Structures are given as structure tokens and as C-alpha cells.
Amino acid sequence: MESAAPRPRPPAVDPRLYRDAVGRFPTGVTVVTTRLDGRDHGMTVSSFTSVSLDPVLVLVSIEHAARLHDVILAAGRWAVSVLPAHQEEVSRLFARRGRPEAEVFAAVAHIRGPLTGAALIDGALATIECRTAAAYPGGDHTILLGEVLGLGVGDPGASPLVYHRGEYRGSDR
Ligand SMILES: Cc1cc2nc3c(=O)[nH]c(=O)nc-3n(C[C@H](O)[C@H](O)[C@H](O)COP(=O)(O)O)c2cc1C
Numbered sequence: 001m002e003s004a005a006p007r008p009r010p011p012a013v014d015p016r017l018y019r020d021a022v023g024r025f026p027t028g029v030t031v032v033t034t035r036l037d038g039r040d041h042g043m044t045v046s047s048f049t050s051v052s053l054d055p056v057l058v059l060v061s062i063e064h065a066a067r068l069h070d071v072i073l074a075a076g077r078w079a080v081s082v083l084p085a086h087q088e089e090v091s092r093l094f095a096r097r098g099r100p101e102a103e104v105f106a107a108v109a110h111i112r113g114p115l116t117g118a119a120l121i122d123g124a125l126a127t128i129e130c131r132t133a134a135a136y137p138g139g140d141h142t143i144l145l146g147e148v149l150g151l152g153v154g155d156p157g158a159s160p161l162v163y164h165r166g167e168y169r170g171s172d173r
Contacts, residue, residue: 023164023165023166024164024165026163026169027163027164028048028083028160028161029044029045029046029082029083029091029161029162029163030044030045030046030060030081030082030083031043031044031080031081031090032045032048032060032062032068032072032078032079032080032081033078033079033081033110033118033119033121034068034071034072034079034116034118035075035077035112035117036071036074036075040101040102041067041068041071041072041101042068042094042101042104042105042119043062043067043068043094044092045060045061045062046163047060047062047141048060048080048082055133056147056148057145057147057148058128058130058145058146058148059143059145059146060080060143060144061138061141061144062142062144063140064140064141064142069142072132072144073142073144076131076132077118077129077131077132077149078129078130078144078146079116079118079120079127079129079130080126080128080130080146081119081121081124081126081127082124082125082126082127082128082160083121083124083125083160083161084123084124084125084154084155084158084160084161085159085160085170086123086161087123087161088168091161093107093108094108105119109121109122109123113127113150114129114150115129115149116130116150123154124154125154125155125158125160126152126154127151127152128148129148129151130146130148130149131146131147131149132144132145132146132147133145133146133147
């Protein structure tokens with residue numbers, strides 16, 4: 001007979017070690033944008049992943065504490081701009097906590113996505129316009145599944161901006 005004793009819990013994971021371990025996995029860098037009530041919002045996001053081809057789905061994971069979190073859920077439509085190596089500064093601008101968004105959008109060239117109204121960053125390697133298909137709880141983040149509405153691709157010869165162990169790689173600035 002199985003014992004009724006509580007199962008031992010796995011040892012607590014050290015958050016610093018966790019960051020160090022997952023930081024060994026290199027990612028690309030994107031800016032996720034949305035537009036709500038006539039205002040642009042955007043944030044640097046590396047959790048972008050391609051999910052499915054049929055239907056065409058992608059995901060991003062957004063921290064509850066980020067200002068973009070509630071705005072993107074309310075808007076329901078958003079865009080992903082994949083940054084090239086020379087746009088490290090764009091990534092830094094959109095990652096600053098409490099940044100004045102109007103100033104950031106005034107400083108970063110963009111066009112408006114025809115399908116979402118969200119800003120698409122000039123010079124992006126790719127742009128992906130989405131509508132929220134589902135939102136799943138993911139601890140202190142929400143995982144947004146996006147149905148892809150439209151795509152754009154940039155210069156095929158350009159290198160991507162890469163984030164690895166807390167540093168930008170491939171940056172040629
Ligand atoms: C390279 C990089 C990747 C990031 N990726 C994510 C991400 O995938 N999800 C997320 O919620 N925050 C991510 N962040 C952090 C947010 O960009 C940052 O917390 C946010 O801009 C803070 O804005 P706030 O003032 O609205 O809180 C990333 C930051 C950097 C520098």
C-alpha cells in the first residue's frame with residue numbers, strides 16, 4: 001500500500017543559478033508593440049517562439065509587472081519586430097523600466113502595421129502581426145499565443161541581435 005506521508009518537495013531552486021542556467025541559452029531579441037486608445041506601447045522581449053504552422057501561431061511571455069502586460073491583453077492585437085545586430089540601442093530603449101513611451105517611439109523610426117495598428121520597427125529582420133488566440137498563466141508571466149495575421153521580412157543578409165548570458169552578442173555598433 002502506498003504511504004500516506006507527504007511526498008518530499010524538490011529542493012528550492014536558487015533564482016541566481018536559474019538565471020545563470022537559462023541565460024546560457026542564446027535568444028534573438030524582439031520588440032513587441034501594441035496600440036490602445038491611440039497610444040503606442042512597446043517592450044523588448046526575447047521569449048518569442050514560433051509554435052505552429054497549421055494554424056500559424058507564435059508565443060511571447062510577458063511579465064505581470066510590465067506595463068505592457070495589461071495593455072496588450074486589452075488590445076488583443078500586437079506585433080513582433082525581430083531586431084538586427086545594429087539595433088542594440090533600440091533594444092536598450094524598449095527595455096528601460098518606466099521609459100517614457102511617447103519619447104521612445106519618437107526616437108525610433110517605425111511604420112504602422114496595417115493589420116494591427118501596432119508599430120513595426122524600421123530595419124527589423126522580420127515583422128509579425130498577431131491577434132491574441134489564447135493567454136495562459138505562466139507563474140509571474142502570461143504566455144500569449146498569437147495567431148499570425150501578417151508577415152514582413154527585411155534584408156536577408158543582415159545578422160540578428162543575440163542576447164546571451166545577459167549580454168548582447170553579434171552587435172556591430
Ligand atoms: C534582451 C531582453 C529581453 C527581455 N525579454 C523579456 C520577455 O520576454 N518578457 C518580459 O516580460 N520581459 C522581458 N524583458 C524585460 C522587459 O523588457 C522590461 O522589464 C520592461 O521593458 C520593463 O518595462 P516597464 O517599465 O513597463 O515595467 C527583456 C529585457 C531584455 C533586455
